[in-house]
Each structure stands twice: as C-alpha cells, then as structure tokens.
Amino acid sequence: MTHEQIIKSTLDAIAPASIEHFRAAAERIDNKTKPRGSLGRLEELAQRLCGIQRTAEPRVDKRTIVVMAGDHGVAAEGVSAYPREVTAQMVQNFAHGGAAINALAKQAKANLLVVDMGVAEPVEVEFVRSVRVGPGTRNFREGPAMSSDEMHAAVAAGIEISIELADSGVGMIGLGEMGIANTTASSAITSVLTGLSPEELTGVGTGIDEATRLHKVQVIRDAIAHNCPPGDEPLKVLACLGGFEIAGLVGVALGAASRHIAVVADGFISSVAALVAVRATPHARDYIFTSHKSVEPGHARVLEEIGHAPLLDLSMRLGEGTGAALAMQLIAAAEAFYREMASFESAGVSDSGK
Amino acid sequence: MTHEQIIKSTLDAIAPASIEHFRAAAERIDNKTKPRGSLGRLEELAQRLCGIQRTAEPRVDKRTIVVMAGDHGVAAEGVSAYPREVTAQMVQNFAHGGAAINALAKQAKANLLVVDMGVAEPVEVEFVRSVRVGPGTRNFREGPAMSSDEMHAAVAAGIEISIELADSGVGMIGLGEMGIANTTASSAITSVLTGLSPEELTGVGTGIDEATRLHKVQVIRDAIAHNCPPGDEPLKVLACLGGFEIAGLVGVALGAASRHIAVVADGFISSVAALVAVRATPHARDYIFTSHKSVEPGHARVLEEIGHAPLLDLSMRLGEGTGAALAMQLIAAAEAFYREMASFESAGVSDSGK
Numbered sequence: 001m002t003h004e005q006i007i008k009s010t011l012d013a014i015a016p017a018s019i020e021h022f023r024a025a026a027e028r029i030d031n032k033t034k035p036r037g038s039l040g041r042l043e044e045l046a047q048r049l050c051g052i053q054r055t056a057e058p059r060v061d062k063r064t065i066v067v068m069a070g071d072h073g074v075a076a077e078g079v080s081a082y083p084r085e086v087t088a089q090m091v092q093n094f095a096h097g098g099a100a101i102n103a104l105a106k107q108a109k110a111n112l113l114v115v116d117m118g119v120a121e122p123v124e125v126e127f128v129r130s131v132r133v134g135p136g137t138r139n140f141r142e143g144p145a146m147s148s149d150e151m152h153a154a155v156a157a158g159i160e161i162s163i164e165l166a167d168s169g170v171g172m173i174g175l176g177e178m179g180i181a182n183t184t185a186s187s188a189i190t191s192v193l194t195g196l197s198p199e200e201l202t203g204v205g206t207g208i209d210e211a212t213r214l215h216k217v218q219v220i221r222d223a224i225a226h227n228c229p230p231g232d233e234p235l236k237v238l239a240c241l242g243g244f245e246i247a248g249l250v251g252v253a254l255g256a257a258s259r260h261i262a263v264v265a266d267g268f269i270s271s272v273a274a275l276v277a278v279r280a281t282p283h284a285r286d287y288i289f290t291s292h293k294s295v296e297p298g299h300a301r302v303l304e305e306i307g308h309a310p311l312l313d314l315s316m317r318l319g320e321g322t323g324a325a326l327a328m329q330l331i332a333a334a335e336a337f338y339r340e341m342a343s344f345e346s347a348g349v350s351d352s353g354k
Numbered sequence: 355m356t357h358e359q360i361i362k363s364t365l366d367a368i369a370p371a372s373i374e375h376f377r378a379a380a381e382r383i384d385n386k387t388k389p390r391g392s393l394g395r396l397e398e399l400a401q402r403l404c405g406i407q408r409t410a411e412p413r414v415d416k417r418t419i420v421v422m423a424g425d426h427g428v429a430a431e432g433v434s435a436y437p438r439e440v441t442a443q444m445v446q447n448f449a450h451g452g453a454a455i456n457a458l459a460k461q462a463k464a465n466l467l468v469v470d471m472g473v474a475e476p477v478e479v480e481f482v483r484s485v486r487v488g489p490g491t492r493n494f495r496e497g498p499a500m501s502s503d504e505m506h507a508a509v510a511a512g513i514e515i516s517i518e519l520a521d522s523g524v525g526m527i528g529l530g531e532m533g534i535a536n537t538t539a540s541s542a543i544t545s546v547l548t549g550l551s552p553e554e555l556t557g558v559g560t561g562i563d564e565a566t567r568l569h570k571v572q573v574i575r576d577a578i579a580h581n582c583p584p585g586d587e588p589l590k591v592l593a594c595l596g597g598f599e600i601a602g603l604v605g606v607a608l609g610a611a612s613r614h615i616a617v618v619a620d621g622f623i624s625s626v627a628a629l630v631a632v633r634a635t636p637h638a639r640d641y642i643f644t645s646h647k648s649v650e651p652g653h654a655r656v657l658e659e660i661g662h663a664p665l666l667d668l669s670m671r672l673g674e675g676t677g678a679a680l681a682m683q684l685i686a687a688a689e690a691f692y693r694e695m696a697s698f699e700s701a702g703v704s705d706s707g708k
Contacts, residue, residue: 033447034454035435035560039676040649040669081389081706089703093387098696100388106694107687206389207706295394312666314684315394322393329683330668333461340460342452349443352435352561 003152007235007251010159013258017286022051025338032341033349041311045289045334052262052287053171060172060262060335063110063328064165065321066252067094067101067176068158070118070244071136073145074223075181079216081207084136087180088119090320094178095127100318101176104325108332110174115161117154118244131157133244140188140223144240151239151247158251159258166259173256173263174291174328175270176321177245183296186272188220188241190298192228193279194305201298206317234279242276249273254280257287264289264331265306266324267317268296275302291327292316357506361589361605364513367612371640376405379692386695387703395665399643399688406616406641407525414616414689417464417682418519419528419675420606421448421455422512424598425474425490427499428577429535433570435561438490441534442473444674448532449481454672455530458679462686464528469515471508472598485511487598491539494577498594499539505593505601512605513612520613527610527617528645528682529624530675531599537650540626542574542595544652546582547633548659555652560671588633596630603627608634611641618643618685619660620678621671622650629656645681646670 001009025047030036037043049058069091075084093099094114105112116123118133133154137145146154165173179185183205191198198220204213228240238247250273256263257277265274265288277284290303292312303310311327344351355363379401384390391397403412423445429438447453448468459466470477472487487508491499500508519527533539537559545552552574558567578584582594592601604627610617611631619628619642631638644657646666657664665681698705 032454033444033452034672038560038670038672039454040671042668042670083704086704089701090387093696093701093703096696096701097694098387098701100386100393100691100695103691103694104687107683107690206392311668314396314665316392316396317394318388318392326684326687329461329687330680333458333680333683336461337454337457340451340457341454342447342450347443347447347450347452349447350437350440 003156006156006159007152010254010258011281014281014283016283017051018054019051021054022047024056025050029338031343033344033347039337042334042337045331046338049262049335053260058335060332062170063172064113064170065101065105065110065174065176065324066113066115066161067178067321068115068117068245068248069178071120072179072181072185072243073137073139074141074184074219076139077141077219079184079219080181080205082180084120084180087178088121088123090178091116091119091123091128095125099320100322101320101325104322108325108328110325110328115248117248137243140227140241141219144227145242146239148239151235154244154247155251158248159255162252162255162259162261166261171261172328172331173252173261174321174324175249175252175263175265175273176324177249177269177319179243179245182243182246182269184216184220185241185243185246186269187298188223189237189272190302191220192224192237193234193275194301196301201301203296203298234276238276246273250276253277253284253288257284262289263287264291264324264327266291266321267294267319268299268302269319271299271302271306275305278306289327289331292323357510360510360513361506364608364612365635368608368635368637370637371405372408373405375408376401378410379404383692385697387698387701393691396688396691399685400692403616403689407614412689414526414686416524417526418467418524419459419464419530419678420467420469420515421530421532421675422469422471422599422602423473423532424471426533426535426539426597427491427493428495428538428573430493431495431573433538433573434535434559436534438474438534441532442475442477444532445470445473445477445482449479453674454676455674455679458676462679462682464679464682469602471602491597494581494595495573498581499596500593502593505589508598508601509605512602513609516606516609516613516615520615525615526682526685527606527615528675528678529603529606529617529619529627530678531603531623531673533597533599536597536600536623538570538574539595539597539600540623541652542577543591543626544656545574546578546584546591547588547629548655549584550655555655557650588630592630600627604630607631607638607642611638616643617641618645618678618681620645620675621648621673622653622656623673625653625656625660629659632660643681643685646677
C-alpha cells in the first residue's frame with residue numbers, strides 16, 4: 001500500500017468506542033464499596049477505558065510515550081527563544097536519560113520511544129528510532145511546510161508505530177514532541193482549523209518576549225494568507241503548516257484509535273495533532289484523553305475543540321509528553337480501582353442504595 | 355510525658371521549612387534542561403520538598419497513607435446516607451484490600467496504615483492498628499464530642515504514629531479517614547474556625563437528600579450554639595465537635611511537621627484536620643500539601659484557609675486518602691524530575707538564558 005492508502009484504510013477502520021462496554025462499566029462501578037459517583041472523574045476514565053478497549057477488563061499496564069522530534073524551517077524567522085540546534089541536542093538528552101520526560105515516563109512506568117521524524121542533522125544513536133521524512137520542514141512563511149507525499153509519509157510512519165505497539169500489547173500511548181518553533185506551527189494549524197485569530201492563539205512558547213511574540217503572530221498571518229486557505233481539509237492544513245513530528249503524532253493517534261488503544265495527548269502541540277486526527281475522523285475523539293491544560297493560550301481552545309476536559313492544570317508548558325506522563329498515572333489509577341475494588345456484596349458492606 | 359505534654363512539646367518543635375533550601379532548589383531547577391518555569395507547579399513541589407526536608411536531595415520513596423477510623427455519636431441524628439455500622443465494615447474492607455484506597459495506595463507505592471481510633475465495635479484484625487480512645491464520640495448536639503483527655507489522647511496517638519514513621523525513613527505521609535457522619539463534624543469545626551455559616555459549609559456528604567442536608571445544618575447550628583463558643587482555641591473546638599479519627603490526623607500532621615516530613619491532605623475531613631494543625635501552630639502550613647478539591651462545599655474554604663492551592667480537581671468526594679494517593683504520585687514525579695534531570699551544561703544543550 002502507498003502511504004496515502006495506509007492513511008485511508010486506517011481512517012476507515014476507526015469506529016466509535018463501545019457504548020455498551022462504557023455503560024456496563026458504570027453499573028459495575030456502582031456496585032463497588034464507595035458512595036456512587038464519589039471517585040468523580042476517575043470513574044469516567046475507567047468507563048472510557050472499557051469503551052475504548054471493548055472489554056470489562058481493560059488493561060493499561062503496558063504503556064508507551066512516543067516522543068517525536070522534527071525541525072521547522074520557520075525557525076529561521078526567529079520565532080523561538082532557542083536556536084534550532086536545540087531540537088537535536090534535546091533528542092540526544094532523551095537518549096541519555098537527562099530530560100524531564102525520562103524522569104516522568106519512568107515514574108509513570110511508561111516506555112519511551114523517541115523518533116527522529118526529521119531533525120535537521122540526523123540523530124544517530126541507538127536509542128532513537130529514525131523515520132526521517134526530511135531534514136526539517138520548509139519555512140511555511142514562504143510556501144508549504146511539506147509536500148503531500150512528505151505529509152503522507154509522516155502520518156503513515158506514526159500509524160505504523162501504533163500498530164507495532166498494539167501488536168506488542170500496549171494499552172495506552174502518550175503523545176510527546178520536541179521541535180524548536182513547533183508552537184508556531186501549532187498556532188498556525190489551530191488558527192486555520194478553528195477560525196480563531198493568530199493573535200489570540202499565540203503565546204510565548206518556550207519563553208519569548210512580547211516583541212518576538214508579535215513577530216510570531218505576523219509570521220503566522222503571512223503563512224496562512226499566502227499558503228493555506230481557511231476551510232481546507234485537515235491533512236492539507238497539516239502539510240501546509242505542520243511539522244514532521246506533528247504529522248507523525250497525528251498518525252500515532254489515528255493508528256491507536258484504529259486498534260482500540262487509549263491515546264493521551266500532552267500539551268499544546270500534541271493536542272493540535274490530536275485535533276487534526278479528530279478532524280480527519282470524528283470517532284478518533286473517543287480514544288483521546290487530554291492530560292493537562294498548559295499555559296500556552298491556544299491550548300485551552302484546542303482542548304475545547306477536542307471536547308474532553310483536561311485532567312490536570314499545573315501551569316506546565318514543557319511538552320515532551322511530560323503532562324501525558326502525569327495523566328497516565330491517573331488513568332492507571334482509574335484502571336486499578338476498577339479492577340481491584342470489592343463490591344458491596346462481596347465485602348459485606350451495607351449499601352445506602354444511593 | 356502526659357498526652358498534653360507530648361502535644362505541647364511537638365507544637366514547640368515545629369519550625370518553618372527552610373527558605374534557604376527552597377531557594378537553592380529553585381536555582382538548581384533553573385539549570386535543568388527545560389525552559390525556566392516550564393514544569394509549572396511540579397517545580398514548586400520539588401522546591402517545597404527541599405525546604406521541608408532541609409536538603410538538596412529530598413526523598414519521598416518511602417511513603418505511607420495513614421487512614422484513621424472512628425465513629426461519631428452525631429450519626430444518631432440521621433445525618434448520613436449510611437448506617438453507623440459502615441465505619442467498621444469499611445475498616446474490614448481496608449483490611450481485606452477491597453476498598454478504593456487499597457487500589458490507589460498500591461498505585462502510589464504507598465504503604466497503608468489503618469488505625470482504629472475509636473470505631474463503635476472494635477475491629478480486631480491484624481492489619482488494623484488499635485489505638486482506641488473510646489467506642490466513638492458522644493453526640494455533639496447534646497454536649498462535647500469528647501473530653502479534653504480524650505482529645506489529647508487521640509492527638510498524641512497521631513503524633514506518635516508520625517514519629518514512628520519518621521524513624522522508619524518515611525518522607526511523605528498521606529492523611530486518610532473513615533467515619534460515618536464525619537462530614538458533619540468537619541463542617542461544624544470549619545464553621546467555628548472560619549466564622550462561615552453551617553449553611554454554606556454543609557454539603558451532601560456521601561449522598562443525602564436536601565431535607566437531610568437541612569437537618570444536618572440544624573444539627574450543626576445546635577451543636578455550635580450549645581456547645582462551642584466561636585473564637586475558642588483550635589484544640590478545644592476539636593474536642594467539642596471533632597472525631598477521634600480527625601483528632602488523630604491532627605496529631606499525624608503535627609508529628610510529621612515536627613520531624614520535617616511532607617503531609618498530604620486528602621478531602622474535606624482530612625483537610626479540616628490539617629487546618630486545625632495550622633491553627634494550632636502556623637508553621638505546620640509549610641509541611642502540608644493539599645491534594646485535591648472535592649465537591650464538598652466546605653472543602654474549598656478550608657483549602658483557602660490552609661493557603662495552598664490543591665493539585666487536582668477531579669470531582670471526587672470519597673475520602674479514605676484516595677485524593678492524597680493520587681497527589682502523592684505528582685509529588686513523587688516532582689521529586690523524580692528534580693533528582694534525575696540533567697543540567698544544560700552536563701547535557702550539552704544550548705540555554706536561552708531565559
């Protein structure tokens with residue numbers, strides 16, 4: 001199959017989560033030794049896992065955070081606080097275990113799969129999987145960030161990674177990313193997909209000053225005006241304004257949904273990837289958990305569009321999958337109470353009937 | 355020493371957390387490979403752990419959730435959705451591993467220490483520690499819930515448990531509780547300590563209807579009017595309106611603070627215990643983390659009084675230490691990033707200087 005055909009068949013394979021299993025889980029939860037509803041959103045998480053995995057016994061003990069890295073031509077416009085080289089340096093840091101996501105993934109008992117989707121200079125270390133679509137995207141202020149073929153290759157690569165993880169028994173996949181200037185790409189995509197202005201969607205990213213932020217807004221305006229008409233279909237928007245790592249994560253989300261695996265979005269960038277997946281096929285929404293609300297202003301709007309309330313609000317803005325790692329612990333806790341708690345009857349506890 | 359002397363000497367031993375270690379941690383965090391401040395509240399958690407433990411290398415890998423149980427005479431007023439027997443039944447459930455806190459403590463890698471502080475019928479199983487102050491408190495609508503001696507015994511018992519945990523190397527203690535009618539006691543204590551009306555502080559607890567809630571408000575009004583003049587000192591309020599499990603948790607919080615151990619409050623009831631500890635000595639605040647905001651209306655007010663923003667808001671209202679267990683995972687994640695992350699220099703990553 002061509003990359004385009006892989007994407008098409010994956011989109012066709014994505015069905016809604018099972019409402020029957022979702023409802024059956026609610027009934028089972030209501031018999032557990034606690035006042036009904038008293039575990040709040042943990043109950044919803046357990047129900048959703050049952051619906052996603054189509055089972056009364058969901059398992060998320062095998063879990064992986066996929067961190068995709070790519071460089072962005074638009075970094076040449078001076079939109080980030082960090083030089084482009086930091087993308088490759090941070091991938092090396094992931095490989096050596098020194099980044100935040102290394103510590104937080106370990107805490108969450110999640111494997112880390114780091115993928116070079118197209119860093120400017122190849123990162124050649126054993127720990128990093130190389131699925132390079134190119135040496136970074138083109139500057140989308142001047143034209144499309146990638147060709148259709150490149151977009152298809154990146155999305156298909158993400159799908160294939162999810163299929164591989166599904167085959168190895170993974171029940172939950174976190175989305176992480178690294179790519180200097182990728183908040184610029186994400187704000188641009190969000191603006192086109194939501195109709196909201198670049199001004200209100202664009203924040204300080206990794207820490208730029210107000211003058212640089214205004215410049216960033218102008219770069220996004222120019223890119224959208226010259227390069228990507230509003231109302232375009234989501235995968236075309238992705239090609240015009242995205243990054244290889246963002247496109248790869250769209251594929252991870254779609255592949256996971258096609259195989260009934262829970263997808264845990266992280267911050268702004270990975271949530272934009274999740275939103276592109278949802279726009280490509282609305283049923284993908286059923287498989288997505290939104291982990292946290294970051295301080296990046298566009299993120300709250302993207303979360304609203306995805307339609308799931310985030311689990312955490314800790315003023316984070318790092319990316320890498322760090323928020324997803326924290327949320328995975330909450331989802332794992334939901335799976336654990338659902339699996340392990342006794343019923344009123346089996347524990348000999350009087351029920352209020354309420 | 356008498357129980358009263360134990361309490362006095364513990365209060366005297368509680369000093370502020372170390373601002374020097376708190377500040378030094380901030381500097382160390384700013385050199386780690388991420389944009390400054392980008393881990394948001396996780397950074398604050400790591401800093402606070404350093405200040406609490408007075409070290410550049412805090413450890414919370416040994417952690418315990420202390421779940422204290424007690425019965426309440428005021429349950430005879432029909433203020434709960436569940437019969438009083440459920441307190442003992444749930445303690446048995448804890449012992450057999452079937453409750454929510456069993457599943458969530460295991461997820462959080464926390465030991466569970468279940469203490470019978472005064473359940474109506476003694477719970478005689480090996481798993482449960484017996485520190486019974488009496489067969490439940492008296493009905494505080496009719497007079498003080500406990501005598502001064504009983505209050506001192508319960509608080510001192512909690513202190514001794516924290517000292518024992520400190521001696522075994524525990525770095526973080528979660529507060530959990532079980533006691534039918536203990537939201538009534540907690541609303542009453544909160545009303546006296548804050549001056550807010552029972553009406554605005556009283557919710558549906560484990561799930562009562564509006565008529566029962568209004569009755570609960572009246573019971574609390576009567577209790578405060580006859581029994582506990584506003585402005586009384588916190589430990590006297592505790593004796594008038596508290597429960598043995600609440601008093602025990604006040605002791606756990608004080609004992610932990612005296613030994614530089616982090617205390618993680620759970621829902622409304624354990625947060626009221628934390629607030630009593632803070633009112634008894636303001637420096638206790640430095641040692642307390644507030645885990646989540648429950649749906650019980652008084653909880654938000656108690657959290658404001660304690661003065662730390664809760665980490666989670668998941669619409670939970672179970673107690674038992676369940677929210678504390680979830681928050682402990684976040685605090686452990688903070689400790690992990692702080693300990694394990696590389697610096698810009700050691701990882702060879704370019705710093706933006708911002």
